[in-house]
Amino acid sequence: MNYYNLCFDAQGCPMKQLGTRQVFHPILAAYLIFDLVRAYEGCGNPEALRAAEAVALQTLKRGTEFQDALVFYYSEEDGLSSVPGRFYSALTQSWFVRAFCRLSRHNPAHAQIVRLLFRSLMIPKSEGGVLVRKSFGWIVEEYPHEPTFYTLNGWLTVVRWIIESVDDLKRCDVAVGEFLDRNIDAAATMLPLYDAEFCLNSRYQLTGFTRLQVIVDREAGFQAESFAIEIPDEGYFPGSLEPQDSRWKNYLERAEGRLHQFNVVMSLISAPQPNLLHLSFTCTAPCTLRLRVAQGNYRPDSTGMPTERWNDFARIATSTPGANTIHCQIPFDAQNMFAYPTNFKKKIGDRFFNGYHFVHIIDCAEIFRFSGRTIFRDYALRFLGYQERWSELGFSDVYALTPHLDYPVGFSQFVTAMLNEKE
Numbered sequence: 001m002n003y004y005n006l007c008f009d010a011q012g013c014p015m016k017q018l019g020t021r022q023v024f025h026p027i028l029a030a031y032l033i034f035d036l037v038r039a040y041e042g043c044g045n046p047e048a049l050r051a052a053e054a055v056a057l058q059t060l061k062r063g064t065e066f067q068d069a070l071v072f073y074y075s076e077e078d079g080l081s082s083v084p085g086r087f088y089s090a091l092t093q094s095w096f097v098r099a100f101c102r103l104s105r106h107n108p109a110h111a112q113i114v115r116l117l118f119r120s121l122m123i124p125k126s127e128g129g130v131l132v133r134k135s136f137g138w139i140v141e142e143y144p145h146e147p148t149f150y151t152l153n154g155w156l157t158v159v160r161w162i163i164e165s166v167d168d169l170k171r172c173d174v175a176v177g178e179f180l181d182r183n184i185d186a187a188a189t190m191l192p193l194y195d196a197e198f199c200l201n202s203r204y205q206l207t208g209f210t211r212l213q214v215i216v217d218r219e220a221g222f223q224a225e226s227f228a229i230e231i232p233d234e235g236y237f238p239g240s241l242e243p244q245d246s247r248w249k250n251y252l253e254r255a256e257g258r259l260h261q262f263n264v265v266m267s268l269i270s271a272p273q274p275n276l277l278h279l280s281f282t283c284t285a286p287c288t289l290r291l292r293v294a295q296g297n298y299r300p301d302s303t304g305m306p307t308e309r310w311n312d313f314a315r316i317a318t319s320t321p322g323a324n325t326i327h328c329q330i331p332f333d334a335q336n337m338f339a340y341p342t343n344f345k346k347k348i349g350d351r352f353f354n355g356y357h358f359v360h361i362i363d364c365a366e367i368f369r370f371s372g373r374t375i376f377r378d379y380a381l382r383f384l385g386y387q388e389r390w391s392e393l394g395f396s397d398v399y400a401l402t403p404h405l406d407y408p409v410g411f412s413q414f415v416t417a418m419l420n421e422k423e
Helices: 026-043 046-060 090-104 108-122 152-164 166-171 177-194 357-371 374-387 411-420
Strands: 006-008 014-018 021-023 064-066 069-071 131-134 137-140 207-216 223-231 235-238 251-256 259-267 275-283 287-295 309-318 322-330 346-348 351-353
Touching (some): 014 026, 026 090, 069 108, 090 152, 137 177, 152 357, 177 374, 223 251, 223 259, 259 275, 287 322, 374 411
Antiparallel strands (some): 006 014, 064 069, 131 137, 207 287, 223 275, 275 322
16 A cells, blocks of 8 residues: 555544645545455454444545435545546445445445445436436446546446446345446447557547647738537537636637647547537638647657647638638547557556556456456457557566556466456
8 A cells, every 4th residue: 555655644544645745535445445354354353344444434424425325525625636626436436335345244234335335326427426328328437527538447447346246236235237237338339439559558538638729821810719629419618718727628728920729628439520629710801720730649658648740630711801700620530649548657666557558458358257248358358469569669668568466377368367257
């Protein structure tokens, strides 16, 4: 737990040490409860079970009742997430479901807590929860946001922990069949969107930020009045003409002479339908607008696409001075790097590890074992094949090409054995 800077407050509640501050980090509490119960089951020492109960007691005091559920909130002030606003995470909630399911084996009184925790996964994102319902299935969000991020490791790991806890959940009178069926349906539909073969990787999420530029061909008194990004079947997301404190917002970043540069948040979820730019502006003379989108190469040390070059995607002539509005498709390309692949930023010792691609592989394998849906086996093997070729990418030696976790056999053999042991 030292990796997580785990500490405890005066009441014995697990906290994270952030500089001189102690901050309650919900998922650390869930990790600790689960590990203590597992330790008790392994060694039979009642002190481990008593410690799990003590941590659970202090942790529950930090929870919040919300729509007949129990949730653990994150906020910007905590310094635990770069996502703006206050939210709870489906991933953290699933860890608590897993931990309290395990604890309920030894104390049935926790069954009610399990029910409250699971209900949090069924609250729609539109109502302050984490559940997104689509025609093809359900998705639960690790980081609820507008527009929806569709973060793969968080979502699939939720499904994995619910699968692992199925028997305990049934014992606690929680019906999980529809939840699992609909999430597995959606994942089977969406998995191809996460494939990043061009850099032998998988995407962390489908939504990401990039930049657009509008360049006017002459001095024409061009002035942006309003703009928005539309993601088909997701929504219409207006931008600000003032600088913002997060790249997860649409805003005008620069306005210098004939150039206007916008930070925009786009998503692959609408593919093959492209996202659209809606731009209202005024001009004093006829002009032609040149529109271009940022491009960049994959970097293992980055969490988002670096702006390295530009790709023109439209030229629009306006012959009418005064107020104008354009509606323009922003075409997808072969890489769609704004939906950034998993990075190598998990630092342990002197090495940097990929903390998410391996999770995608294991989660796909586990879901295949449970569901028998061959697309999960196929993508587990596909993503595994990418990892086995990472030496071709020419990364510096500081980047580890293997998981940061130890496996009883090599990672490839471990995954293959999982796939051969379908439930």
